[in-house]
Each structure stands twice: as C-alpha cells, then as structure tokens.
Amino acid sequence: MNKNKLKSTIMDSMVLTGIGLAGFYWVCESFMYFFLAPEANFFQHVLGPDIFQTWTRLLVLCLFVIFGSHVQYTVNKRRAADDALRDSEEKYRTILENIEEGYFETDLEGNLTFFSDPFCKILGYPRSQLLGMNTRKYTTPATAEKIIRKTARLKKTGRPENVTDYDIIRKNGTNVALELSLSLLNDQNGQPMGYRGMLRDVSDRKRTEDEKHKLENQLQQAQKMESIGTLAGGIAHDFNNILMGIQGNASLMLLKIDSDHPNYEKVKNVEKYVQNGTELTKQLLGFARRGKYLIKATDLNEIIDKSSALFARTRKEIQVHTDLSDELWTVEVDRGQIEQVLLNLYVNAWQAMSEGGSLYLITKNAILDGNYIKAYKVEPGKYVKFTVSDTGEGIDKETQKRIFEPFFTTKEMGRGTGLGLASVYGIIKSHGGYINVYSEKDRGTTFTIFLPASGKEVAKEKGAATAMIKGSGNVLLIDDEEMVVDVGRELLQELGYSVMPALSGREAIDIFRTNQGKIDLIIMDMIMPGMGGGETFDRLRKIDPEIKVLLSSGYSIDGQATKILQRGCNGFIQKPFKLNQLAEKIQKIMENR
Template identity: 60%
Template sequence: MKNELKCWEFFGCSEEECPVYKLKKPRCWLVPGTRCRKESQGNVPEKIGMCLECEVLRANIDDDSVQETLRVVNEEFMQLKSMVDKRDRESEKVNMELALGLSEVFEALKKISSGDPAVRIPDTSGPELITELKHIVNLTAEELGEIVNLSHEFAIGLAEHFDVLHRVSEGDLTARVCGISQVELLEMLKKLTNQMIESAQREIAERKQAEKALKEARNGLEIRIKERTAELIRTNALLKQEIVERQLAEEALIRAKEDWENTFDAITDMVMLLDKEHQIIRVNRAVAEALNTAKETLAGKKCYEVIHRKSHPIKECPLMLTMKTLEHITAEITEPNIGGTFICSTSPLLDREGKLTGYTHTLKDITKSKHLEAQLRHTQKMEAVGTLAGGIAHDFNNLLMGIQGHISLMLMHIDSSHPHFKHFKGMEDMIERGADLTRQLLGFARGGKYEVKPTNLNELIDKSCEMFGRTKKEIMIHKKYQKGIWSVEVDQGQMEQVLLNLYVNAWQAMPQGGNLYIETINLVLAEDYARPFGLEAGNYVKISVADTGVGMDKATQQRIFEPFFTTKEVGIGTGLGLASVYGIIKNHDGIINVYSEKGKGTIFNIYLPASEKDVTLKEKRLADDNEPLRGTGTILLVDDEDMIVEVGQEMLTSMGYKVLPARSGKEAIEIYRRYNDKIDMVILDMIMPDINGGDVYDTLKEINPEIKVLLSSGYSL
C-alpha cells in the first residue's frame, strides 16, 4: 500500500473529539461523526458529497479505497433502508391497532346509542388514544345505566349525543353535539365527546402527516442515494482512469529510469557523479570494473581516494578548476593505479533553477590510441628516413658503380704483376663493403624484393644458425621448430640477412657468452590483434629470437630500428643492422616488435604472412669466374647519370658489344624507334627524371613485344 495522506496533517487539525484524529484513521471519508474544519459531519451518505471535493480523498483514492467507499456507502444505505422498513412495519401495526380500537369504540357507541347501557369494551393495551376512548365509552355506559330514568329532555339530549356518536362510529368526524342542555351530565358528555372527536382527528392528521413526511423522506433519501451512488460511480470511473494514467506514468518513469541506468552503465568511459565535497554519489560499470570492485562499495568515498589512492586531489585534476569556474574542463592524465593514460573531463551539474548540485567526472582511456599514435609517428618517421636512406643509397650506388667501372677497366689491362694491382684489388674490396652498406640501406628503405619464393623458415633458420655457430662458438643456440610449419613467400637472401643481423645483435649483447633461443610457430591472428599493427587477419608464421644479454631500456627500444642509431662504441656498429631488418620485414608485409628489460635479455618477434604455395628449393648460384664475359650485338644503354653511361659504354665496348647511349627516357624511345631492328638488348635505368623506367619499358614493349630488357637501378628491384 502506498503512503496515504493524513487529513489531520494536511489541514493541521487537532480536534480531540474527532474520531479520525483520535483513532488515526487515514480514510476519514469513511468514518461517521467526524469534525472536519471545525464542523461536525454526519454519517457517510450525508457527508460524502463534501468529501468528494476534498484534496485528501483525491490524493488517497485508488482501486482499493474506491471499493471500500462503495462498500461503506452500500452498508449505510442498507441500514437506512432497514430502519425505514422497520418504521413502516411499526406504523402499519399502530394503524391496525388504532383501526381495531376505533372499531371496538364505534361498536360500543353504536350499542349505547341503541339503548344498551350495559355494553363494555375490554380495556386491553393498545394505542393510548384508543385506551382513553375505551375508558370514556365505558364510563359513559356506566353513567347511562344510572341516568336511564331521567326526564324526557334528558332523553332527547342523550339521543342527540347518541346520534352524534353514531355518526362518528360511521366515520363522520365532522359531527358535533350542539345545542344547550340543562342537564350537567349531558354537558359533560357533550364536552368529552367533542374532545374525543377532536383528539381522534388530530391523531389521525398527525399520523397522516408523519406518514407523508416519512414517505417523502424515504423517497428523497432514495433519490439522494441514487444520485450519490451515480456520482460515486462517475468519480470511481474518473479515479480508475486517473489511476491507470498514473500507473502508465509510473511505468514510463520506471522504464526511463531503467533506460538511463542501462545507458549509464553501457558507457565505456568511466563516469562518476560527485557531490560538492568530492564524494562519489554514483559510478557506472566501467569504474567498478577498472577498480575491480562493486559499484555500491564506492558510494560516499572521495574520488581521489579510489582513483589515485591519495588523501587529497592531485594537481592535474581538472575538477579543482571546474569548482572555481563552473566550466567544462579537460586534461590528460596518466594514472598507474588503474593503468594507462586518460582524458579526464569534469563538468558542473545544475538543477532546473541553475543551482549547483554536484559534478560529473569522466575518464576516457586513450592508452591504445596513444600507442597507435606512437606507432603511426614511428611508422611515418621510418618511412621518411627510409625515403632519405633510399635516395642516399641510390646516389651512393651510382658513385660506387662509376668507381667500380673505372677500376674494372684498369684491371682489364693489367695483371697481378703490376705494382698497383694489389691497390686496385683493395679498392674493389672497399667498394664491396660500400655495396654491403647500400644493401643494408636499401633493405631498410624497402627498396624492393629480389627473388620471392615459398620458403620453409625452419630450413632457412637451420642454415643461418649453422653459418653463425661456426664463428661464435661461445653462444649456445637452442632451436624449437613448429612441426608442419606453413610456408612463407620471402626473398631467402634477405631473410638470411635478417636472421644474421638478429644473431649478431644478440651476440653483441652477450660479450661473455650466453644462450640464443630461436622458435617458430604457426599462428592465426584475429582482426582485433592484427589491426593495430596494420596487418590483415589470417595465418602467420612467427619467429622468436631471444637472448640472455644485457637487455635495454624503453627509450632504447623506441629507437632501436632507426637508421644509424646505435648504443655501441664508435667504429663497432653502423646502426643499420636492425634498421635493415625492420625494412625487410615490412617489405614482406610482416611486422617485427621487440620486448626487453635491463638485465633480463631481449626478444624479437617476427610475424610473416603464411602462404599456401609449396616450398621451392633455392637455386645454386653460378660459380664466380675471373674471366670477363665477351659477346657481340648492339645494346641500348639508358641512364641519366653521365658517369654511368660513360663507364658502362666503355666496359660493354671492351667486351665486344656495340653500345648506343641514351641519357633520358625520351631519348631512349627515339633511338629505339629508329634502330629497333638493329638493337639486341636494352639496359634500362628505372629511376630517371623525365620519364621513369617503367613507362619507358611499357613504350618499348609496345614498339617490339619481343624486346629483351635488363633493368638497372641504384635501388633494389
């Protein structure tokens, strides 16, 4: 039952004599004899009209109270009806007794008027008037017996009286005894008779008037009861409608509350509602999950106690500024207690009148986005450095090619007995080391893949470990291979370079020797794991290379793949080894990451897309031959570098070929159009300023689909 409004509280009443106030009954309209607002009230039917207009009844009315009201009114009506019926029966009984008594009186009077003074009426109980009439008639009969022998005048007067009595007995109540009798007894009888008649008239008139009033009252009461009942029915219908509307409103309010609570809990950000003293009023599910506790346990606690585990607000908290300015404030904070970086937002809570009631405190976890931003910045930086490294490698390769070309030309004209032969060979060795450096730069710069083939990484790792183990015997190598490993499409030479660079990096981290752990495993990367690394979900092969070396700090890990970054002493490392590893793996649509702790070693993890193609064996390279190759035919040599064209033309000419030089793509196309029937092959540089090598190649293929072209570039192809 809902809380009911009490009339004595609503009106401030203290009427001690009021039964409602005395008994503390809330449904005052159902209690008879109340004293409402200084006025006494009757029973329920009499006062229900006024009660229907009362605020207390309208506030308390519901289905239960309406039914009880109808029940009480019906009971009152039935009691009143019972009283009316009882009074009707009593009236009928009295009327019957009155009629019987009058009949006896009239019968006795009739006998007396007929000269029978011996008649007597039994003096039984009955209406008072009839009893009195019977007594008078009996007295009259007695007196008549004594005066029967009086004079003729007395007889005449007596006859007159008997005549009047006879008329009264016949129902003529208008009859009167008139005239003047000289006999005192007759005068007395005359007077008594007239009084009796008048009393009977009055009694009958009063009875009729009472019956009429009672009938009118009964009819009026029935009409009022019908009207009140109809009004109650109408009021009941209205109240039922109002109750239904209230129930619908309450249900809508409950649904709205549930929707708000569900929405509040569904917010992935951590949301707290605070009072003016930093105390928590309410939190959503995200806060409870972050703190690993129930929501209910946080209410009443200070926000800085549960979030920061401090006894006072932190300096970075924007809530302090919101309290001063009543404005929305946002700040970025790092909170180790709940782990991560957050956007902290605070706003004032105002009521309808604009008064401050509290604050909202929101924490949005941006740890992943910060990590992705860092990855993006790192990727962009590596792309930029890669572009720079590629350009440097391209120009450096051209320089090396020019130097190598001139040295080769000189070596073609001397033998080992020449005093400068040893110096020229030393220069060739330096050029080869320079070429290795450019290869590392091009590997980082994603300068292209050489020969991509389906490869078994277990076999490739075995070969690289055998090569590395022969020279670094102080390192214990532990291998754990995936059975049935999936194939990957890689350039085997580049992957050997990747593995050897990682082995060397591990060896340098373990100067006193140590353990090197290498493991392969088949993996299926889900989208939520692959997406942050820019990978497609699917099958991958993972290579883990772990050492027990000195490890590195986080700052070093963030820069470990940058070109020319090294922690080694000057002259020991170039800072290109891991940079080329990074570039080669990226060039194969894979990723590499590193995990390390100071004093606990380092782990490099490589993820390469798996292939459904069968593994092909690596082809053996032709043995080196010191004798220069010779041939015949016409070659179109295309390069925008004059030194390359000059050295290349001289070398090819010395080998027996006729050379047509072209220093741009446009010139190459013109020459080929003119001499395509005489040109046997084209050596084409891919990087040129006017028309790039790819477009030149397409144009030449249009001219002659059977053309033979050797592509050349300072970049890897």
C-alpha cells in the same frame, strides 16, 4: 492558473473573514444595546442603530477589512517565499542528483556532512556508511597528503582549489583517479565551517585523450618514417650510382693489373670499401621498404640453415641451436633481403652477448586470427613464424620503444649506425609480415617474425657463376647517369660486347629503331627523368616483342622493378655490381637466345 485562482479565493476569504468578523461585532453590539435598552427590539438594534453606533460599526468593519487584508498579504508573501525556496531546493537537488559529478560537504576535520547520490555511486559506498565518514578513509595516503596541503592553502586564500589525480579507493578495493574542485564553506558570520567539493570521474575522458594522443603519435611517427624513408631511398639511389662508378673503375683497373702489382691490394681495398658502402645502402633501402626485387617462393629453413651455419663458424663464442619445423610452409620473399634481416638479428644478438651465450632459432607454421590480428595488425591467414632468441644483455622497456627507429643505436660511434633493425622492420613490413620484440634486462631478447605463407613450390636457385664468362653481341646501354654509362660501356667492352650508349629513354628508342635487328640485349636503368624505365621497356617491347632486357637499378619505387619483371623483363641486377656479376647475368639471358 488554478493556483492563482486558489490564491485569490484565499485572499478574498481573508477580506471576507474581516467582513464576517465586523458583521459578528455588529450583531454582538446589537445584543449589547438590546440588553442595555430593551425598549427597542433586537432587530431595531441590528437594522436601525443610532448614528454613533453606525459609525463605530463601520469603523470596526473598516479596521477588520484592513487588518484582514494585511494579514492576508503577509501570509501570501511568506507562502510565496516558502514556495520559491522549496522550488529552488528541488531544482538544486535535481541538478545534484542528475549530474555525473559527485557533490559533498564536510566539516573542517573532513567528516562528510552532506553528499549527493552520484557521490555515493562514484565511491561505491551506501549512503548510510558514508555519513560522518572521514574523507581520508577512502583516499590513498598520497592523495590525503595532497588534500592536507590544498585545504591549508584554501583556508588561507579562500580561493577554490583544483585537485587532479585525486586517487580514491572504492569500497570494493579498486582504485580510481578522479578530479576534485574544492572550496570553502562559510557560516553566517563568514567564518569557515567546512569544505564543499565536486568530484569528477575522468577515467573515460583520460582514456579517450590517451587514445587520441596515441593515435596522433602513431600518425606523426608514420609520417616521420615515411619522410625519412623517402629521404633514405633517394640517398641510396644516388649513392648506388656513385658506388657503381667506383666499383666499375676498380673492376676495370683490376683487369689491367697483375696480383703482384704494387697497387693491386689497394684497388682490392677500394672494392672492399665499395662493398661496405653497398651494405649501408642496402640497409637504407630495406628501411625505406624498397629493394624488394626478386621475389621467389622460398623455404625459410634453408636460408636460416645456411646463414646460421656461416655465423656459427665465424663466432665460436656463440652456441647456435636450431629447431626448424619439417613441414614449414613456403614464403614468397626476396632472398637477399631476408638474408639481410637474419644477419642483422644475428649480429645484434652477438653484440649483446659479449661474454658468449646461446642463440636459438625456431621456425613454425602459424595461423593468425582474432587476437593476433589486433595485436600485430596483419591480415588473418597462414603465416610462417620465426623466432630469434639470445641470452644477452636484454633491452629495457624505454629502449624497446625506439629500437626500430632509423639511426637509433646504444652502441658507441663507429660500432653501430642504428639502421639494422630499421631495415629489418622495413623489409618485414614490405613482405606483408610483422616483427615483434620481447626482452627483459639481463635475461635476453626474443624477436618474433611472421611472414605470410605461400602455397607455391620452392623455386630452385641457379648456382652462382664462378668464372667470368665473356660473350659477344651488341648491347644498348640506357642510363641517365653519364658516369654509369661510361663505366658500364667499358665493362661491357671488356666482356666482349659492343656497346651503344643512350642517356634517356627517348634516345634509346631512336637508336633501337634505327638499329633494328642488330641489337642483342638492352641493359636499362629504371629511374630516369622524362620517360622512366617502365614506359621505355613497354615501348621497346612494342617495337620488338622478343628483345632481351636486363633491368639495372640502385633503387626502385614501390615494386616498380617487380612489375617490369612481371611484364616479361628478362633479369635484374642491383647497382653497384662487379664485373663477374654482370657477366653472369648477361650470360644467363643470352644463353636462351
């Protein structure tokens, strides 16, 4: 508003100047006539000129006014253009100085001729040092080469170029990866006179993108593991039932034939192969984070001592060194599963030391806090740390990323299934622990395991039965698999028990109700369609709270077996089982009758 007012005043003043000049001319001419014709006085010349003088004076007045306003108009226009230019320059300067990107211009040789403050900031150089500096001075040799190629193309095509991974070396010596957009700078005749560029510091964006990528990968990996886990668990379940059928029949055949029978060895072989199949399903269950049934407070040192001694005896080329802490806290684990973990690690170490070598087993108490929690993603608290180190061939960094994947193996066909470490990982995870690998090629490998410590006293292991113990009584056998029921019935009959079979939880409850008081023991499957093991157990116990129940399963859904055992179930047997294992379990339960 004020500006406009000022402008119009100036505009007026120029017209006024014209009028003033015309008035001045008027007075000057009056003087001239006064001197030429002094008969009239000066004021008469000013106020009453003749008609010719009046016209010339009015004409001059008009000319001055027109000239004045024209000058005014031209001046105003130029001033407006100057203002607009200044405004726009100001605007671009503000933009250049306020955006994060660094703007710069160079001549054709790459010497800096102009740049913004953010450009100086990104490079870490003061403005005074940058002016005239060649861009090659602060780029890495590889980037300088890249720029030579890009500028050549830019000059040829005239099209802007994008340079990713524009690596520069800051004044303080640190490297930073930037992104650059480069275009040609032309003179008034359209001839190239240099380059202009926009530098972007993309390290933050890259970091976020990398992080996002990593998280997505982790999620995908977790989902993949989850679905393979479910699949593996399902296979293990069906497979264990089949193995149970084969094992049961083999056991029954062995009962009927003497050791000198021509088929005796063959049936023994069948049992051996069933055992191999069982090892495989155990690995699958471990990986699927299933199969953790019998959790007992345990001294890890004891398991390591026993298993490593056995291992050292069978693999003479390996020297086993142990350093086991005397005061080791107890851990609550499924001992069978932890033995499986150890065996997998020993076998891997042995396979990595084809020329022989040393195996170091170390246990220690550890309190995990702060840094560890972040690195290992575990709860803070007391842990038992167990390390297995070998002096074998080691694992390169790329392979290390994959070793815990199921079915990943570098061994030839038939030598490895790639399930060993996958099951180790699953078992340790399902125990609330963490496993970690450190290895250098040709220098050996160290696996470190953390298991949560428990304050409980070590639970005593009852000695395994050596002879097959026969018994008597009525057994209600519940399993939805007919094959398992058939073979189970025969096995139990061989042991001296009479058997009532049931193919579902519902049928079992009916049989149990009608035969109340006559049944001594129930052997029950856990996964059944319709009424599952858990519900069947609860209903049976409702009818008779004292009834003895032995749970049998080839598979368990997340701790289901453990839960039933906690509710007072008397025992658990993993399918497939041998006759003497079954005999021993039943004996243990029945002797408390």
